[in-house]
Amino acid sequence: MEIQELIGIVKEHGVAGAGGAGFPTYAKLDKRAEAILLNCAECEPLLKVHRQLLEKYAYEIMETFALIGEVLEAKRTIIAVKEAYKGTVEALQANRHSYPKIEVKLLPEVYPMGDEVVLIHETLGITIPPGGLPIQKGVAVFNVETIFNIHKALKNNGPVNAKYLTIAGEVTAPKTVLAPVGMEVREVIQAAGGITVKSPVFIMGGPMTGRVVSSYDCVTKTTNAILVLDRNHKLVQRMLSDVSVDMKRAMSVCCQCEMCTDLCPRNLLGHPITPHLFMRSATSGVGAVHQDLSPFLHTFYCCSCGICELYACPQDLSPRRLITQYKNGLRGKGVTPDKEVKYKEPLSLREYRKVPMERLTARIGLTEYNQEAPLVDTLLQTNQVKIKLAQHIGVKAVAKVKKGDTVIFGSKIAEAADDKLSLPIHSSINGEVIEITEDYIIIRNSNERM
Ligand code: SF4
Ligand code: SF4
Structure with missing residues (x-):
């Protein structure tokens, strides 16, 4: 495959970094990359998405990562994973014979190992200059779900319109689920059996870098977790302080x-x-x-x-x-x-x-919540989604539907901004567009089968 073809597929399917700031992935596909790293450090407490995906889909993710390495003509293709993620490491070892060029680097169980600059130093011994980008030193870093999304794009399994995320904290049964982009927080957490405290506060993202959100806030392409904690928890008090x-x-x-x-x-x-x-x-x-x-x-x-x-x-x-x-x-x-x-x-x-x-x-007072959160791969169902037009770094997408339009699961509802760092957005349910603003599109489910 030629690099321009890969870039085109990745962009058309709306693939952004599945976590962090959501850097449009097509812009990282650059032949200056002499080494590509798969980041499975996943270092914030309670988060489990990437290690679980890599354990379950090791073959598919390695296949896609190896392909990217070939297309970019990278000298080194390295999966960096914490040694503590035993099941994930075993899954990688079991598939290594299929991809002998992929190296596996085992990382210590420390924070913030998933920070790109730290990860690159730990894996390659290279220091990225302050304020610089990894590509300046010939490195490109991708996270696990991002590569899984490229895998799905290459296999015609559709664009990025759903997100894996861990639900943890004060919930009955912590889980990692697959939620439609645009689904409300209060609906998503029902998948974990409901809330166990009277005054819950919702944190979107990890406990170290996440932010307090309303229960009406919505899942985006970068939502890695929803944590539920009591309002009096010290972490919440810290986040809410003036x-x-x-x-x-x-x-x-x-x-x-x-x-x-x-x-x-x-x-x-x-x-x-x-x-x-x-x-x-x-x-x-x-x-x-x-x-x-x-x-x-x-x-x-x-x-x-x-x-x-x-x-x-x-x-x-x-x-x-x-x-x-x-x-x-x-x-x-x-x-x-x-x-x-x-x-x-x-x-x-x-x-x-x-x-x-x-x-x-x-x-940070989270030991009691550090429990299993099994991965459940079935897409959650919802009747309505509010899909943000800015879900990635760069220029937000431009709506291409209008109020009253009927859209289907996976159809493009917003185009990438012309000639800018930008990505298209796709519908995550079947339904009718009921509201469009400069910031989001709301779609109500038409109750057809997704
Ligand atoms: S948050 Fe604090 S510890 Fe982390 S990089 Fe900034 S100054 Fe350093
Ligand atoms: S007391 Fe001041 S110098 Fe010491 S760790 Fe806190 S902020 Fe830093």
Whole structure:
């Protein structure tokens, strides 16, 4: 297969990174990639999608990944998986004879191993420059469900209009399910037997990087998990707290112990992000500390992993939230990261400062929820979906249907924006378009068989 044909299929089927920011996958299919990595680190507590998919569909995913390696003419094709995912590792070993060129790299059970920059360093020993992209160093990283979606696209099993996600926390029976894109959170969690607390709060994504959402919020192509926790859980209290209170607390009790910087995974790789210096400058006011703006400008190199605030800080402060607020403020004023910023060699102490998953899970109060969440592959059913037009990085899709149109499962309802980094969107149910706005399309089920 030629690369342009593969790019065309992947784009037409709306394949975006199935997690994280949802980078349109066709844009990663680049012959500069000398090494391609399959990311099965899946490092946030309670999430299980990628390891389960790779265990169940090892052959299909390896077949597709090997094909991508051939099309890109990559020198190395590597599956990076945590050693702790025993069933997944066994499934890979059982299929390795079919794909002898695929290497398997076993990773330690630490967080944030799934961060692309950390993963690349751990697997290949290469450091991606601060603010840079893996392709600059000849690497492309794909996650497991993304490759599974390419597999389905190549086998004519349709476009991306459903998402695997783990339902965990305060639910009767945690599960990993396949939900139509656009299905409401409150409906999805019924698949896990319902909620077990009176005051539930819903977190979309993992406990480290997810966000609190309403029960009416909807599944997108990047939703990896829905966690249900009690409103009084400390993680929820942290997520719901006011950032202005975070700043006042930082002003009063940050003792400059540097633990946040000592354990920051990007700082440990030599990147110029120093959360303790940011906290010092932010709480003292710009100009009060040597007129040095670098702690603010270096916020661009934070990956928002949350180690500083959910694990490292002995004072329970929130460097990550404050850093994110500053970073967004700078972007809003048109400031962009310096791509030529200097960085150092990874710290020799890095190996001893990795954060074990078990301790992290305990520290954020989730040990009791770290249970089995079996994968159930049957597509959940719903009568209505609200499908967002921006589900990926880049320019949002442009609706091509109008109110009153009848659409079918898998039909294209929005086109990729012309000549931009963008993807089309497809219907996840049969039904009638009942509402279109600039941000979403609502489809009501016509009760035909999907
Ligand atoms: S770990 Fe907490 S107290 Fe220590 S320097 Fe960082 S923010 Fe301040
Ligand atoms: S969230 Fe904190 S620990 Fe993580 S990269 Fe940013 S500053 Fe470092």
